Amino acid sequence: MRIDIVSIFPEYFAPLDVSLLGKARRRGLVDVTVHDLREWTHDRHRTVDDTPYGGGPGMVMKPEPWGEALDTIAPPPVTPRLVVPTPSGRPFTQALAVEYAAEPWLLFACGRYEGIDSRVVAAARERMPVDEVGIGDYVLAGGEVAVLVMVEAVSRLLPGVLGNLDSVTDDSFAPGAMETLLEGPIYTKPPVWRDRPVPEVLLSGNHGAIARWRRDQALRRTAAHRPDLVARLTGLDDHDRRVLR
Ligand code: 6GU
Numbered sequence: 001m002r003i004d005i006v007s008i009f010p011e012y013f014a015p016l017d018v019s020l021l022g023k024a025r026r027r028g029l030v031d032v033t034v035h036d037l038r039e040w041t042h043d044r045h046r047t048v049d050d051t052p053y054g055g056g057p058g059m060v061m062k063p064e065p066w067g068e069a070l071d072t073i074a075p076p077p078v079t080p081r082l083v084v085p086t087p088s089g090r091p092f093t094q095a096l097a098v099e100y101a102a103e104p105w106l107l108f109a110c111g112r113y114e115g116i117d118s119r120v121v122a123a124a125r126e127r128m129p130v131d132e133v134g135i136g137d138y139v140l141a142g143g144e145v146a147v148l149v150m151v152e153a154v155s156r157l158l159p160g161v162l163g164n165l166d167s168v169t170d171d172s173f174a175p176g177a178m179e180t181l182l183e184g185p186i187y188t189k190p191p192v193w194r195d196r197p198v199p200e201v202l203l204s205g206n207h208g209a210i211a212r213w214r215r216d217q218a219l220r221r222t223a224a225h226r227p228d229l230v231a232r233l234t235g236l237d238d239h240d241r242r243v244l245r
Contacts, residue, residue, distance in 0.1 A: 001103065001158060003032045004080065005147055006069050007110040008048055010034045012144035021152060024161045032151070040068040049113050058114040066109065066120040073107060079128040080105035083150065084121055085143030089132035092150055094173035096133070100150070101157035108150070110143035180229055184217030216243045 005013060013034045016022065024030050038046040049059040074080050081103050090096075100106055109116065124130050135146045156162050168174065172182045187198040201213045223230045223244050230244070 001030050001101075001155075002080070002105040003030060003108070003151060003155075004035060004073050004106075005032070005108045005110065005151075006035045006037050006066075006073070007142075007144055007147075008037045008112055009110075009142070009144055010036050013148070015148060016151065020161060021155050024155055024158065027160070029158055029160050030155050035069065035073065037065050037069055040065040040072065052114065056114075060114055061111055061116040061120075063117040063120050063123075066116055067123065070107070070109070070120075070124055074128065076127055080107040082107045082109060082124050082128050082130045083147075084109050084111065084116070084130065084132045085134070085146035085150070086111060086115060086132050087134045087139050089134040092133050092135045092146075092153075094153070094171065096131075097150070097153040097157060100154045106154070108143070108147045110147055112142040180233070181215070181218040182222045182225060182229070184214055184221050219243050 007013070013032075016032055016034075017025070021030070021032075025032055037048055041047060048061055048065055050062050052058070052060045070082070074082075081100070083100075083106055085108065109120075121130055121132065133146075133150070135149050140146060157168060162168060173180060187202060191198050191203065199213070201209050204210065219230070219240060220243060236244075
């Protein structure tokens, strides 16, 4: 997969060299290029922002550098999927991460200040698929951290990036896996730590009992942390209702 990222703060993306993704890049599984938007300015001050038409607080990113950046990185007729991080976008979910992981080429356009002049997205939509995407109900200072989140969520789904394929299908929010329950508690050695034993069933070797216990724990945790998800679950039976009481 190819990933291009445009930002006025390329330094934000240093973490992409680390850990899982860093290794995937070195192995050639994902090809990431970070671009400085100011390369596409032409004035002495390398200006990327201006005051908003109609008034209001803050600054708006000017369209011209963005137009040139997108045309240079993705010259027509080539069409990456353009992702514009914004708190007013559609929610980023595991389902969208799975969709992105199937794309050959993603292009992320990071806005700062109050955002990018809306004509940039309107013009881009005429020649490539464009998603405006937010990562949660809070406001960040810019799209950079949201792009780090999305790139990490997507790249761990790429073939060969994770060692163990099962660790993807077991994920909280993995489509189909454990319905849509949060993952329950997990344990490793030693069997007793500070007077706390590991739950006995996990040492029993009874795989059916272990699977049932894990699902019950997942259901309890989901009810505690995400009652909205439990409300939408279909097919809860009497056993489940007892677990939730
Ligand atoms: Cl994608 N950008 C910004 N600036 N804030 C956010 C966000 C994105 N998602 C949630 N909050």
